[in-house]
Amino acid sequence: MSEKDKILIIIPSYNGLQYWPSLLPLLTGQKYAQFEVEILVVDNNSADASADFLEKNYPQIKVIRNSSNTGYVGANNIGYQHAKEIGAKYIYLLNQDTVVTPDFLLPLYQFAEKNNQVGSLQSKLRLWSKKDRINTMGNAIHFLGFGYGLGSNTFDKNNQKIKKINYSSGAGELLSMKALAEKGGLFDETMFAYLEDLDLGWQLALLGYENYLVPESIVYHKYEFDRSMRQYYWFERNRLWTMLKNYKIATMLLIFPAWLLMEIAQLFYALRNKKLKDKIRAYGFLFSARERKILKAKRQDIQTKRRCSDRQVVGRFTGVILFQPLDSLALKIANLIFFIYWRLVKLFIFW
Numbered sequence: 342m343s344e345k346d347k348i349l350i351i352i353p354s355y356n357g358l359q360y361w362p363s364l365l366p367l368l369t370g371q372k373y374a375q376f377e378v379e380i381l382v383v384d385n386n387s388a389d390a391s392a393d394f395l396e397k398n399y400p401q402i403k404v405i406r407n408s409s410n411t412g413y414v415g416a417n418n419i420g421y422q423h424a425k426e427i428g429a430k431y432i433y434l435l436n437q438d439t440v441v442t443p444d445f446l447l448p449l450y451q452f453a454e455k456n457n458q459v460g461s462l463q464s465k466l467r468l469w470s471k472k473d474r475i476n477t478m479g480n481a482i483h484f485l486g487f488g489y490g491l492g493s494n495t496f497d498k499n500n501q502k503i504k505k506i507n508y509s510s511g512a513g514e515l516l517s518m519k520a521l522a523e524k525g526g527l528f529d530e531t532m533f534a535y536l537e538d539l540d541l542g543w544q545l546a547l548l549g550y551e552n553y554l555v556p557e558s559i560v561y562h563k564y565e566f567d568r569s570m571r572q573y574y575w576f577e578r579n580r581l582w583t584m585l586k587n588y589k590i591a592t593m594l595l596i597f598p599a600w601l602l603m604e605i606a607q608l609f610y611a612l613r614n615k616k617l618k619d620k621i622r623a624y625g626f627l628f629s630a631r632e633r634k635i636l637k638a639k640r641q642d643i644q645t646k647r648r649c650s651d652r653q654v655v656g657r658f659t660g661v662i663l664f665q666p667l668d669s670l671a672l673k674i675a676n677l678i679f680f681i682y683w684r685l686v687k688l689f690i691f692w
Contacts, residue, residue, distance in 0.1 A: 350379070445560055479509065
């Protein structure tokens with residue numbers, strides 16, 4: 342009898358005790374005939390005794406305790422190393438602030454087994470606070486480095502099909518260990534937190550892998566938009582870092598006028614919202630000698646490994662941001678300008 346495939350569920354945790362009662366009973370109770378599941382919680386030096394609670398009440402869960410907060414990226418990268426050690430075929434990244442549904446892994450596994458070029462598969466994420474509404478049905482990449490969830494806060498009509506997406510949300514996604522091995526690992530450790538899933542999806546596409554939404558797999562997410570937007574420094578820093586790393590130079594030259602206009606707009610936004618120090622900090626990070634050296638090495642790595650052209654990959658990017666929590670007159674004007682610009686410019690991307 343052949344050994345079953347293994348899926349490692351990785352949950353990065355920081356002060357996660359409040360989430361365990363709604364997540365873990367359902368998660369640990371699931372059994373699958375087709376594959377084995379191991380659950381790993383990587384605790385980022387929590388102060389709420391959440392790791393102690395796990396070890397006492399859920400001995401079937403493996404817990405790795407970090408001596409410091411390594412961020413979402415660092416915790417998941419530790420989980421990825423464990424997945425290699427146990428010979429997992431897939432990993433599933435799951436936020437601590439989620440609630441799973443019965444057999445949520447099965448449609449992901451079945452689709453991955455039939456499609457060799459799977460890079461990532463995202464579960465359909467619904468809002469926990471409004472259970473009939475969507476958190477995200479896959480994510481779009483704006484050509485200026487922004488990412489946003491598709492279908493955010495809309496009613497779930499339950500009529501979606503499996504479809505290709507720009508990238509999967511790290512709150513609930515299955516990843517192929519084969520694809521990650523070719524990439525050279527999971528997340529870019531420099532990013533710490535935010536937009537690391539966008540960077541990953543982009544790089545998987547550059548390597549010739551596809552990212553999909555599999556709506557039969559459903560996970561609820563206790564998502565709070567305001568909580569995310571407080572992390573402006575990380576969003577801006579990582580947005581620019583990802584663009585500088587993944588675009589071909591010729592593409593960056595083509596989009597530079599729009600890029601410059603967006604930077605001016607972001608500076609005004611930061612000034613009005615008392616976030617100018619965060620924006621300047623992001624520039625300071627990018628222009629430091631040490632980080633420029635790291636960026637150069639990471640850029641060279643992905644540009645050497647890539648198998649797909651910018652035309653093939655970024656042609657799927659968008660020039661608009663259709664994200665309900667950000668809806669405003671200013672965004673509508675920006676969408677019109679950047680939609681027209683991107684629609685024209687990408688016609689000239691033939692590399």
